[in-house]
Amino acid sequence: MTNGRLTTNFFARQEQARRNCRKLGLLFAGAVLCIIAAVYFAFRLICYINLITNIITVPGPTANSAPSGSFAWWDPASFILVFSTVALFIFIASIIKMRQLQKGGGTVAEMLGGSRVPENTDDPAKRRLLNVVEEMSIASGIPVPLVYILEREQGINAFAAGLGINDAAVAITQGALDRLSRDELQGVIAHEFSHLLNGDMRLNIQLIGIIYGILIIGIIGGEILEHRRISSKSIVLFIGGILLTVIGYIGTFAGRLIQSAVSREKEFLADASAVKFTRNPLGLASALKKIGGCIYGSQITSATAKQASHLFFGQSDIDVLFPAFLATHPPLIKRIQLLDPSFDGTFPAAKDIPPRLFSPKPDAAVSFLDKIHGSPDPPIAKDIIDYVGNPAVNKGSAILASLPDQIKAKLRTPDGAATVICALLTPDNNTLRKYQFHDLQHSLVMPGHEDDFLRLCDQIAGLKNGQRLPLVELALPSLRSLTIMERRNFLETINSQVNADGKITLPEFCVQLIVQQYLGSKDESIFGETVFSHLSQVGYQIFIILRMLANAGNKGNADAARMAFNAGVARIPELACKNPDYYYTEDFNFAEIKTALKKMDCSSFKIKQVVVDACSHCAFADRRITVTEAELLRVLSLALHCPLPPFAPEY
Incomplete structure (x- = not known):
């Protein structure tokens, strides 16, 4: 369903998302250079027009009445002035926008016109939506995100936003709420959760800030044209407004190009992940078909939608000049055919349907392990x-x-x-x-x-x-x-x-x-820097966590606890060679454990993968795992922002 570069491994996806951040930085730098070149040319053109204007309107020779043929289009001093001014202006505008969005996914949802769904709502459709989100959150092992509805939007669409799992928000349009069945809604929400779990959200927030910085030039040009009347005294300023507006279109083109470059590939992965989550490709395919059959499609009418078009489940707006080249999403038919090869291109009409509150009975639920592995065999350490x-x-x-x-x-x-x-x-x-x-x-x-x-x-x-x-x-x-x-x-x-x-x-x-x-956490960093990238920097903290896990899982049995600790350490050769000390205790230093987890959370995802793997082998050292051990392993993983779903055979 996806190309060879895409992976469904959580840790690889996180590292891929961080590499995309660096790729985004290069694209941003390229776009800024293009805008600087355009602004410099516009600045020199204004100087030239001003020179011509002075020659025509001022009788007799003056200091500024040099022949137009001697005008120098390349002026290093002017270029340095334009370069520093424009670059600083775009950078500041982007940072200000990012700081506004740093408060979390709810801020993005409200920026796009979303209204939060109260947890105690009695509305059947909203209750069904909350139920689907809660099921997905429990299945993912993460806190339930805030839920929003774009009540003014009749197109079928949705998005997830935030900087991490602790400040995430999921939003859908009123059109999606009214027209999607429960299975279809579940497929769409699973698609958005895949963005949440793939590490896409931080990149998307950065992209909104970058797009805003690029578009700000055109916004200023539009303001000048809107509030300035043409006169002999303001002709230069008016021409400047026109040029800034034209440059703004260059920024719009560059912004859409960046959005399409970053977004398209992720949508295929999100579709594939959603199918893996729900085991129901036809639910997601049916939702996409309804977009094709809906008179509103997946259109978003909000004025701020363009700077956030890469967030959405479907194409939220279409570029007039280059609809295919600048599309932020893959073609709708191609997405459907990957999910449903029998699709013939005919879209069914999308009609409003009554909400159906469905929640399976516990005894009717399909075993998690049956779904993942096709057999009731208990998991082993390497599966975690x-x-x-x-x-x-x-x-x-x-x-x-x-x-x-x-x-x-x-x-x-x-x-x-x-x-x-x-x-x-x-x-x-x-x-x-x-x-x-x-x-x-x-x-x-x-x-x-x-x-x-x-x-x-x-x-x-x-x-x-x-x-x-x-x-x-x-x-x-x-x-x-x-x-x-x-x-x-x-x-x-x-x-x-x-x-x-x-x-x-x-x-x-x-x-x-x-x-x-x-x-209790403060606003997350929008850039999410990695502080520790070498195991030696967090080796002591890893020993603390493994010792706690081994002792907690083998209470009253010091020999078994030592064996579990050694099994975990053996998974990290760089640390095992140091022959770490082990001691058995039932009195845990929780302040020390909390500090260790906080430091390891600042590590790279490559290190976090090693830690989770070592912890799983520590817990499975006796070839079995209790629900208590499994839940402790899940809490440790969640503290590292590596959500581990419920995996014990019973709960």
């Missing part, structure tokens, strides 16, 4: 790397359906989601529960009535281990609605809860780590 960033939707559907409806209802409001997180951190001891409840009453996030809170604690205590992490992932979008003060207060509250009994357990640490990473 292939699981990272490759969800199976049926697993997410089954887990979501298995959660009690009362708990899911609470997750749809900020206070309810905060209460669920607090209940997850509450021990089985009733005395401690009541003490913590009274402590929570002094927080800004109210836990409700005491009996209701204790009942919720009992419900959560009865959940299986594999259902706890999905609860945290589902709670995060609602928690994102808390004000800055409420977030700070909530983080202090859960910190107080975790330390209430004088000790921190591993499950408590995992919940606290994810919530703090999601709510």
